[in-house]
Amino acid sequence: MPVTAPVNPDAAARPLSADLTDGLAELALSAEEADRTGEPDLAAVAVLRRTGLLGLAVPRRFGGAGADAVELNRRVAQVAEANASASIMLFQHYAVTSRIVEQGTEAQHRELLPKLASGEWLAASAWSETGAGANKKNLSTKARRLADGDWLLDGAKSFTTSAGIADLYLVLAQTGDPEDRATADTGYGAAGQTFYLVRSGNPGIRPDTSLRLTGMRGSATGFVSLHDCRVPDTDRLGPVGAAASIIARVRESGATLGAVAVGLAQAALDAAGDQAARRGLLAQQSVRHRLVDLATRVEAARAVVERAGRRDAPDPGIATLHSKLFASVCAEEVCAEAARMLGSAGFVETHPVNRHGRDARAVALMGPTNDLCRELVSMSWNS
Template sequence: MMDWPTRTPTPPCLPELAEVLVTLRAEAGDDTGGHPGDNVLDALRDSGVLRLPVPAEYGGLGADWTDANAVIAGLARADASVAIIVFLHYAAVSRMTTYGSEEQRKRFLTAVARDGRIFASSWSEPGADAAKQKIATTAVPRADGCWELNGAKTFTTGAGVADHYLVLARTGEEDAAPGSYGRPDQGIFVVDSTRPGFTVDGVLDLSGMRRSATGLIRLDGYLTEPGDVLIHSRETPAVIGHPHTLGLTLGAVALGIAEEAHDTAIDIGRRRSLLGNPLYRHHVFELGSRLAAIRGVVESATRADGDRTGHALTAKVFASETAEVVCRGAQELAGSSAFSRNHSLNRLSQDARALTLMGPPNYLCRELVATHLGVQ
């Protein structure tokens, strides 16, 4: 039987990825703490993973977003939870690179490249809708140029792991016309996890992405520094959606999940001497064809000219939902053993399902793309 090209190539600018994957695989099945272990975080900080898309003038590798998606897919093969953390870090880096002031870029991007600082985004809140229209967290300006932040955030991926958080907060009375994702009377603030007023309230017990440190944070009278405001204008919705315009897509996480599920199905067939069975081979072919479609959609997201939002969101929807199908097919080939809680295919399947619900969730992605195309 022919060998499928099942692995997304590692970018040549990041040879350390293989070492990171070894560390990830060593503890990927241990989700009891709800977050990556110190060994994984140390491996990420010591490698070039975190600084991959940071421009070279700030000490980064200056890689493009095709390489960023490839690294995310590679990480997801070993641990989709860590891939999500890195994806959100890359998204934050892209926002800082484009919308940050020169002082902010020197301050924050250099810290990523030199010290391995991790960024996270904190948009969601209890009772807020998926489009982030109803945010209760407030940011009040002070005479000294600082802002005071108060509120609670939930479903913050990387809670307690990240060093800095891009926090979405309400800066007005919400009387402005809403955007498609976020509102123009909101702002995005860089929050330092070591400063007073910032608290992590623990991680959630999720059914998928169980090691992603997705949890709750609180801001109680948190005072920013004058240079901690990324944006507080009508551009806020554009800043939220900016990574998608580059083609950075959560579909890359789904690609890694599907690659790993497909390879697992082949390995099971080899161990059980089933690859000589035509029916088994045909099932594996179907999984491989779906995997090829996922790869094509994800890779095309960064090839489009201009605004790549539609391509990135479409890749997220198609890849995550098709990865679910690939995982389910691999489970059926593995038999009842795959439904053991500790079986890697069960974990992959749960991670693929969780990905369809992560922001923006797939139903909102469809709405955003349809609106972008002028379809009502």
């Protein structure tokens, strides 16, 4: 029994096609299997490719839907209700697509965007690495320019979502002196870093999905190594050494991991409501009121995420950080309370609410982590 506040039809996302409605049901089924096995959820990827979801962030002239951040967040939340691993793969695809739209050359637009729009290609971010810290300031991955103008990348990335599944990786590498302060400190990334678009067929890139996760187990989150990975300069994204400023502008896009958390919180709330109905507990005022309190928190998180997507706050970047922080904390708390409401069912390992709780915890730890969100917001008070 979904416990959901009425939706303003003027603010709702576009109606789902029948194919996408069926796709959401498929995503829910594949989520259970992927969580059990810990293997990449290939069935979910097939649904994302087939339903047109991958094309939402691509402008219409390149075959996409030209959706704004409000709709992207709503779709991510919608997918997260059914399958959180699929939603994080979708979110990362939107993030890379948006960077290409904003920073790419016309040639990159013509070649890459139609493939990203059609579902032929899935994109992934490869920024994190062991020892770099949550703020990505100490990268060991290096990019060296060759005499012919191409680049040679060497290093290793960790916690890359869609590793081994993605067709295109947005790789963050050090190309200059990180101590050079010619670029202002944005709190995330460092001076002398550059983005590269590395295709999965490049012989110098090797994914590894042997990492065993407790949450988002179907997201193919793992390692990506780069050894003598030759990348043409035409696949560099944005100016050399300007990645930190690009990263700083990402927050202002309005797309937020808080959307994944909202979907998870709604799924946990629905599970608690269904269980209460089946056990005849809705006759008890105390149970009904607990559900109302949880529903109110979910709606508050949804509102914060929607505000981030509208980008109408005095500082849109700070609003996006708040949305990720608030919604992920809310999701963890709602999942925990829902598990308590389930009674003995909440102690069953395979109950969906336990998967939702583990997935919600994963969102809190994804970059920017919640602690880094707090630090970035606090830094703004001194500016």
